[in-house]
Amino acid sequence: MGASQSGPVYMFQDLAQKTGFSIEQIKNLHNRFMYLTQDEDTLRRKHLENISNLALNPIRRQIIEAFFDKRNMGEKGKGCLQEIGFEEFVTVLSFFRPPKPRTADEDMKNIKKEKLRFLFNMHDTDNDGIITLDEYRRVVEELLSSYETIGAETAKAISDAAMLEVASVTVGQMGPDEFYEGITFEQFMQILKDVEIETKMNIHFWNLDTRTMQCGK
Amino acid sequence: MKKRMKMLLLLGFCCGMVFGDQNRSDPHDQRVFPVLSINYDYVQMPFEVSLWILLASLMKLGFHLLPVLSGVVPESCLLIVVGLLVGGLIRVMGKNPPVLDSQLFFLCLLPPIILDAGYFLPIRPFTENAGTILTFAVLGTLWNVFFMGAVLYGACRLEAGRLASVDLLSCLLFGSIVSAVDPVAVLAVFEEIHINELLHILVFGESLLNDAVTVVLYHLFEEFAHAGEVTVGDVFLGVVCFFVVALGGVLVGGVYGVLAAFTSRFTSHTRVIEPLFVFLYSYMAYLSAEVFHLSGIMALIACGVVMRPYVEANISHKSYTTIKYFLKMWSSVSETLIFIFLGVSTVAGPHAWNWTFVSITIVLCLLSRVLGVVGLTYIINKYRMVKLSGKDQFIVAYGGLRGAIAFSLAFLLSSDDFPMKDMFLTAIITVIFFTVFVQGMTIRPLVDLLAVKKRKQSKCSINEEIHTQFLEHLLAGIEGVCGHYGHHHWRHKLNRFNKRYIKRCLIGGERSQEPQLISFYNKMELKQALMLLESNSSANLSAGVTAAIPRQRSRKTLNISKEREEEIRKILRGNLQKTRQRLCSYSRHTLKPDAEDDDWSETRLRKQRVEMERRMSHFLTVPALPESPPARRARVESV
Numbered sequence: 001m002g003a004s005q006s007g008p009v010y011m012f013q014d015l016a017q018k019t020g021f022s023i024e025q026i027k028n029l030h031n032r033f034m035y036l037t038q039d040e041d042t043l044r045r046k047h048l049e050n051i052s053n054l055a056l057n058p059i060r061r062q063i064i065e066a067f068f069d070k071r072n073m074g075e076k077g078k079g080c081l082q083e084i085g086f087e088e089f090v091t092v093l094s095f096f097r098p099p100k101p102r103t104a105d106e107d108m109k110n111i112k113k114e115k116l117r118f119l120f121n122m123h124d125t126d127n128d129g130i131i132t133l134d135e136y137r138r139v140v141e142e143l144l145s146s147y148e149t150i151g152a153e154t155a156k157a158i159s160d161a162a163m164l165e166v167a168s169v170t171v172g173q174m175g176p177d178e179f180y181e182g183i184t185f186e187q188f189m190q191i192l193k194d195v196e197i198e199t200k201m202n203i204h205f206w207n208l209d210t211r212t213m214q215c216g217k
Numbered sequence: 218m219k220k221r222m223k224m225l226l227l228l229g230f231c232c233g234m235v236f237g238d239q240n241r242s243d244p245h246d247q248r249v250f251p252v253l254s255i256n257y258d259y260v261q262m263p264f265e266v267s268l269w270i271l272l273a274s275l276m277k278l279g280f281h282l283l284p285v286l287s288g289v290v291p292e293s294c295l296l297i298v299v300g301l302l303v304g305g306l307i308r309v310m311g312k313n314p315p316v317l318d319s320q321l322f323f324l325c326l327l328p329p330i331i332l333d334a335g336y337f338l339p340i341r342p343f344t345e346n347a348g349t350i351l352t353f354a355v356l357g358t359l360w361n362v363f364f365m366g367a368v369l370y371g372a373c374r375l376e377a378g379r380l381a382s383v384d385l386l387s388c389l390l391f392g393s394i395v396s397a398v399d400p401v402a403v404l405a406v407f408e409e410i411h412i413n414e415l416l417h418i419l420v421f422g423e424s425l426l427n428d429a430v431t432v433v434l435y436h437l438f439e440e441f442a443h444a445g446e447v448t449v450g451d452v453f454l455g456v457v458c459f460f461v462v463a464l465g466g467v468l469v470g471g472v473y474g475v476l477a478a479f480t481s482r483f484t485s486h487t488r489v490i491e492p493l494f495v496f497l498y499s500y501m502a503y504l505s506a507e508v509f510h511l512s513g514i515m516a517l518i519a520c521g522v523v524m525r526p527y528v529e530a531n532i533s534h535k536s537y538t539t540i541k542y543f544l545k546m547w548s549s550v551s552e553t554l555i556f557i558f559l560g561v562s563t564v565a566g567p568h569a570w571n572w573t574f575v576s577i578t579i580v581l582c583l584l585s586r587v588l589g590v591v592g593l594t595y596i597i598n599k600y601r602m603v604k605l606s607g608k609d610q611f612i613v614a615y616g617g618l619r620g621a622i623a624f625s626l627a628f629l630l631s632s633d634d635f636p637m638k639d640m641f642l643t644a645i646i647t648v649i650f651f652t653v654f655v656q657g658m659t660i661r662p663l664v665d666l667l668a669v670k671k672r673k674q675s676k677c678s679i680n681e682e683i684h685t686q687f688l689e690h691l692l693a694g695i696e697g698v699c700g701h702y703g704h705h706h707w708r709h710k711l712n713r714f715n716k717r718y719i720k721r722c723l724i725g726g727e728r729s730q731e732p733q734l735i736s737f738y739n740k741m742e743l744k745q746a747l748m749l750l751e752s753n754s755s756a757n758l759s760a761g762v763t764a765a766i767p768r769q770r771s772r773k774t775l776n777i778s779k780e781r782e783e784e785i786r787k788i789l790r791g792n793l794q795k796t797r798q799r800l801c802s803y804s805r806h807t808l809k810p811d812a813e814d815d816d817w818s819e820t821r822l823r824k825q826r827v828e829m830e831r832r833m834s835h836f837l838t839v840p841a842l843p844e845s846p847p848a849r850r851a852r853v854e855s856v
Contacts, residue, residue: 032700053697053706056713059687063694096695101604119684122691143686144735158738162679191680194673199603201688203696204703 015087019094025205026090033086042083043067058145062122067092071121078127098202112198113189119197120188130182133163166191272303273553291657293405293556297650300560307561314565317558319625323507326555327622329547330401331514332499334425335521336544342418345704349597349605350419353613354426357589361396362389362434364585365578372577383637386442391641393434394627395582395648399620400424400514402649405552406618406657413670416609420616428514428622429463435626436510442635466512470519473502477520478527478723491536492543495528527723534743555621562624563646569639578644579651582619590614608667615660618652619645682737 012026021029036047048054048064057063066072068080072092081088095118099111123131123139137159144155163183170187183191257264276299280287286295307314343350366389373383403424407417437455441447477498484491499520506516529537590613598604605613627645632638664671693709 029699035700036698048698051697054694057690057694057697057709059690060694063691063698067698093695093699096692098602101598101606119687139687140683143683143690154735158679158683158735161738161742162683165678165680191678192684194678195681195684195688201692202602203692203699203705204602204701205699 011087015090019090020097020100021090021094021205028205029090029093030086033089042085043089044083059142062139062142065125066118066122069121071127072118093205096201096203097205099198108198115197115201116189116192117185119192119201120185130184131188132182133159136163136183269554269557270550273550273557276557277549277553289658291406291409291653291661293402293552294654294657296553296556297560297563297653300557300562301564302560303557304561304564308564314561315558316565317555317562317621317625317628319629322555322558322621322625323513324504326551327401328500328503328513328517329544329551330404331425331503331517332496332521333544333548334400334404334421335518336495336499336525336540338518338522339414339418340522342414343422344708346415346418346422349601350422350426352593352597353419353423353590355430357423357593358396358398358427358430360589360592361585362392362430364392364588365396365581366390366392368581369574369577372573376573386438386447387635387637390435390438390442390630390635391644393431393438394623394641395578395619395645396585397427397431397619397623398424398617399622400428401552401555401622402618402620402653402657403616405556406653406660407616410661410664411672412612412664413672415603416612416616416669417672419609419613423613425514425518429459429466429512431622431626432510432512433459433462439630462510462512463515465509466506466515467519469506469511470502470516470521471523473498473505473516474520474523475723477524478531481528481531482723484532488533488536491532492539495524495540496543498524527720530724559621559624559646559649563650566642566646567639568643569637570643571640574640575644575647579648582648582652586617587614590617608669611667612660612664612669615656615663618656619649620653621649624649679738679741 012023012030015021016023016026019026033043036051037043038047045064045068048067049060054060054063065080067089068082068084070079070081072095073088095115099108103111120131123135125135125138137156140159140162141155166183166187170190273296276296277292280292280295304314366385369392370383370385370388373388398420400421403421407420433455437458441451477494480494480498481491484494499517502516502520503513506513532540590610594605594610594613623645624642627638627642630638630641635641689705689708693705696703696706
C-alpha cells in the first residue's frame with residue numbers, strides 16, 4: 001500500500017472523472033477495496049461473501065452477482081466475470097452515487113434510466129433483455145426467503161399478480177392469440193416511474209476516511 | 218300508532234318537567250298543574266355544546282356546496298370569518314361571547330387532531346428526514362424565540378411611552394409563544410394544496426416536534442417572571458428540562474403504545490370495543506404527559522406511531538375502518554370548532570391595540586422565519602443526500618403558520634405577572650389572522666407559480682411495493698459492501714429486531730410471522746375484490762369476456778400445458794381461501810348476524826376467481842420457445 005501511493009493518483013483522477021466521485025471518495029473506496037480483498041489486486045466472490053453485514057441480507061446472492069455482471073461495466077458485454085479489479089468495483093458503486101444538486105432535467109432522466117437499468121439487470125439473470133415470470137418469481141422468493149414459514153405458493157401468487165399488473169398497465173387489452181412474454185426494459189421503466197428512483201437509490205459516500213470509524217467487517 | 222307515540226312523549230315530557238320543578242315552593246295553596254314548563258338549566262351545558270358542534274358541521278357542509286369559494290379561500294379563513302360573524306351576532310344580542318377556554322382547547326379540541334396526525338404519520342419519509350425536521354423544530358424555534366425577543370425588547374426600549382414597561386423576560390415569553398409553527402393551521406392549509414411528500418413532512422413534522430421546545434420555554438420564562446431573577450444555574454436547568462420534557466413525552470407515549478398493542482392481541486373475541494382501546498390509551502398518554510408538564514403532543518405522536526403496526530395486524534377490518542373514520546371525524550370537527558372559536562374570541566376578548574408593537578411583531582415573524590430557514594438549510598444541506606433547493610426553502614419558510622395554540626398559551630398568562638397581557642393577545646390574534654389569511658390564501662397560487670412538485674397519487678401497486686422492499690435490502694447490502702453503517706443499515710437492524718422479538722409479543726396468532734409484503738398483498742387483493750363487487754363488475758366482466766373471446770383460430774399458440782394450468786388453479790384456490798379466512802376474521806359476537814355477509818363474500822370470491830382466471834389464461838408468460846421450462850430454470854440456476 002505504501003509503495004504504490006503515487007502511481008494510482010492518476011488512475012484515481014481518471015476514475016473520478018469517469019464515475020463522478022471526488023478524489024477523497026475514491027481514496028476511501030480504494031482503502032475499502034484493499035481491506036476486502038486483503039491486499040490482493042482483484043476481488044472475488046468469496047471476498048464479498050465474507051462480509052458479515054451481507055450474511056443476513058435476503059438478496060445477498062443477487063447483490064454479489066451484480067458486482068460481477070459485465071452488463072454493469074459499461075461495455076456491451078454479456079455474461080459474468082470471475083474476478084474484478086478496483087475500476088469495476090467503483091463503476092458498480094457509481095450507480096448509487098447521489099446526483100449532484102444542480103443537475104439538469106435531461107441528465108436526471110438519464111441517471112434514472114441508468115439506475116433502472118442496473119435494477120433490470122439484477123432481475124434479468126439470463127441476459128435476454130426480458131424479465132420472465134420465472135425470473136420475477138425468483139426475485140419474490142428471495143425477498144421472502146428470510147421468513148421460513150412462508151410456502152413457495154404464496155411467492156408464486158404474488159409474482160403472478162405482479163406480472164398481471166405489469167401486463168395490464170403496459171399492454172392493456174391483448175388480442176386472443178397474443179401472450180405476454182415478459183417485462184421489457186421500457187415496460188419496467190414505465191411501471192416504476194412513480195418510485196423516484198433517482199432520489200431513493202442512493203447511499204452516502206463520505207469524504208472522511210471510514211476505515212477508522214467502522215467497527216469490524 | 219303515531220298518535221299513541223305522541224301522547225306518550227308528551228306525557229313523559231310533562232313528567233320530566235314536573236319532577237324538575239318540584240323544588241319550587243309556591244306561596245299559593247292551590248297550584249295550577251304545570252302542563253308545559255321550560256327548564257333550560259337542566260340541559261344547558263350539553264345543549265350548547267351540541268349546538269356549537271352542529272353549527273360547525275353545517276358550516277363545513279355549506280362551504281363545500283359553494284365550490285367557487287372553497288377553491289380560492291382555504292377553509293380555515295372561512296371558518297374564522299364565520300366565527301367573527303357569530304361573535305358579532307352574540308354581542309349584538311347583548312350577551313358576552315364565549316372566549317376559547319384554554320382548558321377546553323388543550324384537553325378536548327387539540328388531542329383528536331394530533332392523534333389523527335400521529336396515527337397516520339407516514340413513517341418512512343419522517344424517519345428519512347428526521348434530522349432535518351429536528352433541526353428545524355429545535356434550532357429553528359430557538360432562533361426565532363431569541364431573535365424576536367431581543368429585537369422586540371430593543372424596539373420597546375426605543376419606542377418609550379406605553380411600551381417602556383415591557384421588560385426582556387416578557388418579550389422573550391412573547392417570542393416563545395408566537396414563534397411556534399402551529400400543527401392545526403399547517404394541516405388545515407397544507408391538506409388542500411397537495412404539495413409533495415418531502416415538503417409536507419418537513420413543515421408538518423416541524424410543527425409537531427416544536428411543541429417540546431415551546432412547552433419548555435413557556436414554563437421557563439413564566440417561572441422566571443414569577444421568581445423575579447435569573448441565574449446561570451436556572452438556564453442550565455432549563456436545558457436539562459428540555460431533554461426531560463421531550464424524551465419523557467416520547468417515553469410515556471411509547472409505553473402506552475406498547476400497552477395498547479398488547480391489549481389488542483387479546484381482542485379477537487370482543488371486536489366491537491377494539492377502537493375504544495386505541496382512543497383511550499392514546500388519550501391517557503396525552504393526559505399522563507400533561508400531568509408532569511411533559512410534552513403531550515409528543516406523547517400522543519409516539520403512542521400512535523408505536524401502536525399502529527401491531528394494532529393493525531391484530532384488529533379486524535371493520536375496526537380498522539372504524540378507527541380511521543372516527544379519527545377523521547373528530548379531528549375535522551375539532552379543527553372547525555377551533556377556527557370558529559378563534560373568530561368568536563376575537564370579538565369577545567379585551568383588546569389593547571398598539572400599532573408599533575403589532576406591526577413590528579408581524580414583520581419580525583416573517584423575517585426571523587426566513588432567516589432561520591435559509592441559515593439552517595445551508596448547514597443541513599451539507600449532510601443531506603437530496604438537497605433542499607431554493608423553492609423548497611421558500612415553501613418551508615412560507616408555510617410557517619401560527620394558530621390557536623399560540624392564542625391559548627397567551628390566554629393562560631396571568632395578568633399580575635404580565636400587565637401587558639391584553640396587548641400580547643391582540644398582537645397574537647393579528648399575527649394569526651395575518652398568517653392564516655394572507656399566507657394561507659396566497660400559498661396555493663404561489664405553489665402553482667413556482668411549479669413546486671405536487672404529491673403523486675399513489676396507486677396501490679404490488680410492483681412498487683416489491684421494488685421498494687427490494688431497494689431497501691439492496692441499499693442495506695451496498696452499504697455493507699462499502700463498510701459504513703448508514704441509514705439503511707440501522708433500519709435493517711431495527712426491522713430484524715422488530716421481527717424477532719417484538720412482533721412475537723405484540724401480535725397474536727400466526728400473523729406475527731407474516732412478512733410485510735404478504736400482508737400488503739392480501740390487503741390489496743381484498744381491496745380489489747371489494748372494488749370488483751362495488752363497481753357492478755358483472756357488466757364489465759361480460760363485456761370483457763366478449764372482447765377476449767378467442768377467434769375461431771386454433772388455440773395451439775396458447776401453449777398452456779395441462780400441468781401448468783393445474784398449477785395456476787391451485788394457486789388461485791389457495792390464495793382465495795386465505796382471503797376468505799381474512800374476511801371472516803371479525804366475530805359476530807354482538808353484531809347482528811349478517812346473513813348477507815356470507816353470500817356476499819362468496820359471490821365476491823367467485824367473481825374474483827373468474828376474473829383472475831380469465832386474465833391469467835391470456836396474459837401469463839408461457840415460453841413459446843422450443844426450450845421446455847425445466848431446462849430454462851436449470852440454466853438460470855447455473856449462472
